[in-house]
Amino acid sequence: MADGPSVFEIFIGSILDNNIALAFILGMCPLIAVSTSVKNAKGMGLAVIFVVTLTGIINYPIYVLLQRVEATYIALLVFIITIAATVQFMEMVIEKYFPALYNAFGIFLPLITVNCAVLGVSLFFVNRSYNFIETASFSLGSGIGWMFAILLLAGVREKLGRFGNVPKGLQGRAMAFIILGILSLAVIGFAGLASVQ
Amino acid sequence: MNFIRMKYTKWFNISKDGLSKNNPIMIAVLGICSALAITNQVENALAMGAGVTFVIVGSSAVISIIRNFIPARLRMVTYMVVISSFVILVQMFLEAYFPFIFAALGPYLGLIITNCIVMGRAEAFASKNPIRYTLVDGLANGLGYTYVLVLISIVREALAFGTILNIRVMPEAWTDWVVMAIAPGGFFVLGAIIWIFRELTNNYENA
Numbered sequence: 001m002a003d004g005p006s007v008f009e010i011f012i013g014s015i016l017d018n019n020i021a022l023a024f025i026l027g028m029c030p031l032i033a034v035s036t037s038v039k040n041a042k043g044m045g046l047a048v049i050f051v052v053t054l055t056g057i058i059n060y061p062i063y064v065l066l067q068r069v070e071a072t073y074i075a076l077l078v079f080i081i082t083i084a085a086t087v088q089f090m091e092m093v094i095e096k097y098f099p100a101l102y103n104a105f106g107i108f109l110p111l112i113t114v115n116c117a118v119l120g121v122s123l124f125f126v127n128r129s130y131n132f133i134e135t136a137s138f139s140l141g142s143g144i145g146w147m148f149a150i151l152l153l154a155g156v157r158e159k160l161g162r163f164g165n166v167p168k169g170l171q172g173r174a175m176a177f178i179i180l181g182i183l184s185l186a187v188i189g190f191a192g193l194a195s196v197q
Numbered sequence: 198m199n200f201i202r203m204k205y206t207k208w209f210n211i212s213k214d215g216l217s218k219n220n221p222i223m224i225a226v227l228g229i230c231s232a233l234a235i236t237n238q239v240e241n242a243l244a245m246g247a248g249v250t251f252v253i254v255g256s257s258a259v260i261s262i263i264r265n266f267i268p269a270r271l272r273m274v275t276y277m278v279v280i281s282s283f284v285i286l287v288q289m290f291l292e293a294y295f296p297f298i299f300a301a302l303g304p305y306l307g308l309i310i311t312n313c314i315v316m317g318r319a320e321a322f323a324s325k326n327p328i329r330y331t332l333v334d335g336l337a338n339g340l341g342y343t344y345v346l347v348l349i350s351i352v353r354e355a356l357a358f359g360t361i362l363n364i365r366v367m368p369e370a371w372t373d374w375v376v377m378a379i380a381p382g383g384f385f386v387l388g389a390i391i392w393i394f395r396e397l398t399n400n401y402e403n404a
Contacts, residue, residue, distance in 0.1 A: 022380060023379075023380050024234065024380070025229075025230055025233040025234040025380055025383065026230050026234070026308070027230065028229035028230045028233070029226075029227060029228075029229060029230070029313045032226060032229065073285060073288075073289065074285070076281050076284060076285055076288070076307045076310065077278065077281045077282070077285065080277050080281050080310055080311075081274075081277070081278075084273070084274060084277060113273070113277075114311050114313060114316055115311065116230045116308050116311040116312075118311075119307070119308060119310065119311050120230075120304060120308060123304035123307045123308065124304055126304075127303055127304050167392070168395075168396075168401050169391075169392045169393075169395040169396040169401060170388070170392045171401065173226045173391065174388050174391040174392045174395065175388070176388075177384045177385070177387050177388030177391065178384070178385065178388040180384045181380075181381045181382075181383075181384030181385040181388065182381070184380045184381040184384055185376070185381045188379065188380075188381065
């Protein structure tokens with residue numbers, strides 16, 4: 001592509017200033033629910049990197065195929081089934097061949113089916129009409145960006161839970177949103193570094 | 198007298214659950230992605246709320262009707278298929294009649310599928326209850342979601358653009374807070390709204 005961002009720019013941009021969690025607000029439910037400890041956040045983050053990259057790469061050729069037969073209106077349905085199937089398949093493979101990894105992922109793998117970041121990545125590459133290489137680097141970058149966000153959030157929440165004196169009504173999830181807001185402001189500081197769109 | 202009696206009916210309790218006691222956004226904190234991403238304009242929030250309400254009511258109704266035929270192992274996949282069919286309906290409807298809103302919501306419209314509220318109602322309520330209660334439950338949860346969305350978007354649009362539904366409400370000298378139009382504003386406003394709501398209802402969380 002002559003115009004538009006390069007593959008590397010897309011990769012960096014999707015980690016930092018176009019972070020899928022902090023700038024596009026995707027994958028919030030697990031982000032809030034699993035970020036109570038850094039250990040869990042790490043497991044969830046790794047699982048998301050895995051699934052996002054894989055489904056992005058799988059969904060792209062499927063979308064091209066759907067375009068060819070002019071059935072893109074059904075893309076949504078196909079994407080979600082691909083994601084559910086990929087997650088299920090991965091779970092079986094990992095359980096069989098990498099039991100240590102399976103224990104590390106724990107219950108997070110099945111939860112990923114309903115992580116909107118995964119579906120979001122598939123919908124965004126359609127929206128921005130990326131080619132295959134761009135989709136792959138965007139998917140990987142988004143996964144890493146999401147893990148980056150959940151690790152930061154979990155780190156702050158863990159410390160805050162131990163040493164902070166948070167008002168009663170703000171405890172738990174409400175505070176998580178305030179922290180996320182500040183993190184998201186920080187990420188905006190990277191704006192202009194690389195553009196994804 | 199009628200009202201007092203109504204207070205104890207199942208209908209009333211289901212509605213109250215969805216609207217306030219177990220409000221999907223403020224207490225259960227589900228379906229946040231769309232609640233934050235598209236609430237910088239009241240118009241979008243209304244469209245999103247209507248869309249989600251329709252999807253919840255429709256998918257819960259279908260799931261409730263076929264709940265005795267769904268094999269337990271396949272239920273998640275079945276829910277997904279039912280829900281995404283309704284989302285595609287909403288998408289096509291908006292694209293045909295309200296192309297502006299369709300463009301503004303973009304990919305977030307498709308993300309209604311992974312809105313945990315829809316899945317949550319299907320799993321927690323529709324799969325166990327007859328259709329007449331399911332309809333009330335779906336509507337109550339949808340409306341509970343919508344009014345929080347509209348609340349957030351009123352605050353954000355007023356502060357970010359000085360308007361509500363594109364009508365000027367702030368004085369001319371008002372400086373727009375750009376931060377409210379982008380992600381951090383959403384986080385802050387939602388955090389503050391949850392805080393206020395929990396203080397008002399004395400519904401605290403131990404975390």
